[in-house]
Amino acid sequence: MSIAASVSGFLYRKPRLRLGMLLSAPLLWLGLAYLGALAALFVTAFWHTDTFTGQVVTEWSLDNFATLFTDEVYRTITFRTLGIAVAVTVIDAVIAFPMAFYMAKFASPRAQRILVIAVMTPLWASYLVKAYSWRVMLSGNGLVGWIFGATPGYGLTATILTLSYLWLPYMILPIYAGLDRLPNSLVEASSDLGGRSWRTFRSVVLPLTFPAIVAGSIFTFSLTLGDYITVKIVGGAGQMLGNVVYDNIGAANNLPFAATVATVPVVIMLVYLAAVRRTGALDNL
Amino acid sequence: MRNSRTLRLIAGLMCAGTAVAACGTSSTSSSSSSAGGQGFTPPKLEALSQLGQPEGALNILAWPGYAENGSNDPNVDWVTPFEQATGCKVNVKTFGTSDEAVSLMKTGQYDVISASGDASLRLIAAGDTEPVNTSLIPNYADVFDFLKNKPWNSVNNVSYGVPHGWGANVLTYRTDQVSPAPTSWSAVFDANSPYKGKVTAYDSPIYIADAALYLMKTKPELGIKNPYALDDKQFQAAVDLLKQQRPLVSEYWSDYLKESQALKNGDAVIGTAWQVTVNLTKSEGAPLESTLPVEGATGWSDTWMVATKSPHKTCAYKWLDHIVSPQANAKVAEYFGEAPANPKACALTADAKHCETYHAGDAAYASQIWYWTTPIAQCIDGRTDVKCKDYGEWTRAWTEIKG
Numbered sequence: 001m002s003i004a005a006s007v008s009g010f011l012y013r014k015p016r017l018r019l020g021m022l023l024s025a026p027l028l029w030l031g032l033a034y035l036g037a038l039a040a041l042f043v044t045a046f047w048h049t050d051t052f053t054g055q056v057v058t059e060w061s062l063d064n065f066a067t068l069f070t071d072e073v074y075r076t077i078t079f080r081t082l083g084i085a086v087a088v089t090v091i092d093a094v095i096a097f098p099m100a101f102y103m104a105k106f107a108s109p110r111a112q113r114i115l116v117i118a119v120m121t122p123l124w125a126s127y128l129v130k131a132y133s134w135r136v137m138l139s140g141n142g143l144v145g146w147i148f149g150a151t152p153g154y155g156l157t158a159t160i161l162t163l164s165y166l167w168l169p170y171m172i173l174p175i176y177a178g179l180d181r182l183p184n185s186l187v188e189a190s191s192d193l194g195g196r197s198w199r200t201f202r203s204v205v206l207p208l209t210f211p212a213i214v215a216g217s218i219f220t221f222s223l224t225l226g227d228y229i230t231v232k233i234v235g236g237a238g239q240m241l242g243n244v245v246y247d248n249i250g251a252a253n254n255l256p257f258a259a260t261v262a263t264v265p266v267v268i269m270l271v272y273l274a275a276v277r278r279t280g281a282l283d284n285l
Numbered sequence: 286m287r288n289s290r291t292l293r294l295i296a297g298l299m300c301a302g303t304a305v306a307a308c309g310t311s312s313t314s315s316s317s318s319s320a321g322g323q324g325f326t327p328p329k330l331e332a333l334s335q336l337g338q339p340e341g342a343l344n345i346l347a348w349p350g351y352a353e354n355g356s357n358d359p360n361v362d363w364v365t366p367f368e369q370a371t372g373c374k375v376n377v378k379t380f381g382t383s384d385e386a387v388s389l390m391k392t393g394q395y396d397v398i399s400a401s402g403d404a405s406l407r408l409i410a411a412g413d414t415e416p417v418n419t420s421l422i423p424n425y426a427d428v429f430d431f432l433k434n435k436p437w438n439s440v441n442n443v444s445y446g447v448p449h450g451w452g453a454n455v456l457t458y459r460t461d462q463v464s465p466a467p468t469s470w471s472a473v474f475d476a477n478s479p480y481k482g483k484v485t486a487y488d489s490p491i492y493i494a495d496a497a498l499y500l501m502k503t504k505p506e507l508g509i510k511n512p513y514a515l516d517d518k519q520f521q522a523a524v525d526l527l528k529q530q531r532p533l534v535s536e537y538w539s540d541y542l543k544e545s546q547a548l549k550n551g552d553a554v555i556g557t558a559w560q561v562t563v564n565l566t567k568s569e570g571a572p573l574e575s576t577l578p579v580e581g582a583t584g585w586s587d588t589w590m591v592a593t594k595s596p597h598k599t600c601a602y603k604w605l606d607h608i609v610s611p612q613a614n615a616k617v618a619e620y621f622g623e624a625p626a627n628p629k630a631c632a633l634t635a636d637a638k639h640c641e642t643y644h645a646g647d648a649a650y651a652s653q654i655w656y657w658t659t660p661i662a663q664c665i666d667g668r669t670d671v672k673c674k675d676y677g678e679w680t681r682a683w684t685e686i687k688g
Contacts, residue, residue, distance in 0.1 A: 049677065067681075071681075071685070073684055073685045073688060074684075076688060077684075077688075135543075135546070136546075139546070139547075139550040139552055140550050140551050140552045141550055141551065142550070153535070153552070154535065154536050154552065232488075232539070232540070233543065235536075236534075236535060236536040237531065237534045237535070237536050237537050237687060238687075239684070239687050239688075244684055247490075247680060247683070247684065248680060254677055254680065257677075
């Protein structure tokens with residue numbers, strides 16, 4: 001018997017070992033590289049840096065968190081970031097739903113495929129190219145000003161607009177998938193029972209696709225919470241949580257405080273996920 | 286071209302954005318010439334006494350754009366000629382901040398580094414870089430005297446490196462929308478500035494020094510001697526000034542192309558800029574001018590240094606000589622957009638007026654510049670009775686200013 005055959009025979013008799021070997025690599029990846037990095041982040045948040053050498057000093061303290069909670073500016077930035085995330089999510093949901101509804105229920109199979117590709121196309125272009133093209137459009141003598149006679153200029157509005165544009169496909173696709181799974185027979189049954197289109201939409205379609213909307217909102221919400229580039233490009237003098245993290249690492253070399261700030265979006269997302277878990281939205285991811 | 290611009294942009298950003306640059310007092314204040322230098326005694330190290338045979342390899346640690354081998358832009362290459370002339374095979378590692386540079390130098394894997402003022406002093410203090418025997422560097426003799434033996438490249442008149450080039454953060458404005466031509470930073474700081482909502486300001490904590498510089502001249506009662514050494518009261522005054530400036534600002538820039546675009550489109554009409562931004566925007570047809578205001582300005586000045594543990598010292602010295610040679614220095618200065626350290630470079634720049642534009646050799650101009658330095662708790666203006674705000678606090682204040 002060859003070695004290969006004996007090894008395979010041995011593994012055949014040991015199903016647990018077989019499973020262990022199969023899963024060890026992904027588990028290592030998940031455990032060490034992914035969760036390990038997150039754990040390291042949290043641990044770092046309790047340390048501080050030596051100002052002259054720039055080295056991280058591994059002494060435990062809650063100073064960073066105290067600064068985070070007592071300084072008003074961080075509260076302001078957190079609420080601003082949250083507000084932007086909510087606005088972006090709402091705008092995307094409002095735009096995405098009719099679009100996905102048409103794609104899933106009215107378009108021919110051929111048109112459906114073309115529309116899905118059309119929705120995904122912007123994802124193939126570089127993030128920076130898209131953000132900079134919004135910068136050009138929103139400029140004083142850019143496209144927006146030319147068409148509407150005025151432009152919001154660079155600032156909060158511009159940030160929300162640009163982020164809504166950037167994350168729209170992430171909202172359309174889950175809703176489209178959710179609507180696609182909704183059997184047409186249910187809609188027909190509703191109209192057979194005398195439900196008009198609005199009633200059908202409100203009592204049948206919306207409740208059944210709500211989890212899909214929430215699934216999409218998780219994308220738009222978390223992507224917005226972590227963003228720091230768009231606001232740099234079109235945000236004028238504004239800043240978001242991501243910028244505070246970036247400035248602390250990039251400019252101040254204060255990794256521990258950056259880690260402290262970085263825990264804020266993580267906590268917000270955990271709360272959000274816990275809240276939406278009940279809707280069953282996580283099954284739609 | 287796009288590529289090289291991006292690169293220059295990154296280079297500029299790195300240089301500017303962060304901890305950068307030189308420690309700084311101007312050459313005029315001899316009483317405080319030990320600025321940044323005091324407070325530590327460098328380890329006793331001897332400079333190289335003579336050159337040997339080139340060792341065949343050289344590991345360079347540099348700001349992006351300072352050691353180009355043609356891979357970013359085939360027309361931008363001063364590393365290959367060096368390799369051909371000396372037989373030293375060059376490896377380039379770029380860094381993004383002075384802090385990163387300092388920690389990379391501690392690995393002992395690099396032979397030379399292009400250090401900015403704050404990094405250079407820390408490297409000297411830690412013994413990571415050693416004194417440089419300038420007599421072994423023929424081109425050093427040509428370097429502008431006002432750049433030699435400064436607080437950020439020497440300790441007790443012992444040279445620790447070769448000056449590379451420098452630049453100032455100038456006041457730029459649209460000539461069609463700003464009149465009369467501004468002569469003071471008050472145009473961007475005064476709450477009643479007519480350019481409200483059209484001011485652009487630099488997005489880095491180090492910009493607090495620009496406010497301190499302005500206060501140094503307009504509010505002498507604060508007693509600011511060096512915009513990088515601010516005690517509680519002085520620091521608070523600078524922060525308040527910037528908070529007052531905040532409503533005037535249309536946007537903070539950290540990307541020079543972004544600023545150029547804003548100026549070109551008229552989204553901003555006045556603000557602080559690098560000369561390279563002004564040139565670029567003018568070349569695209571915008572009516573832009575720049576000026577060095579009466580209060581002076583902040584700026585940067587960099588130094589090439591040799592690692593103490595370098596096994597390739599002959600190659601290292603050859604590189605230091607090469608980088609301030611007229612040909613290479615001209616190329617770097619033009620690619621990065623700064624004033625060269627070697628006056629002979631001025632005859633070799635592709636743009637014949639490069640040195641004029643960047644005020645190379647203009648010692649009077651250079652003395653009005655407060656080169657970037659990282660603020661530390663120990664006041665670098667020589668005061669010992671107060672504690673100054675360190676860079677960590679500057680960063681937090683900056684976040685607060687932007688709100």
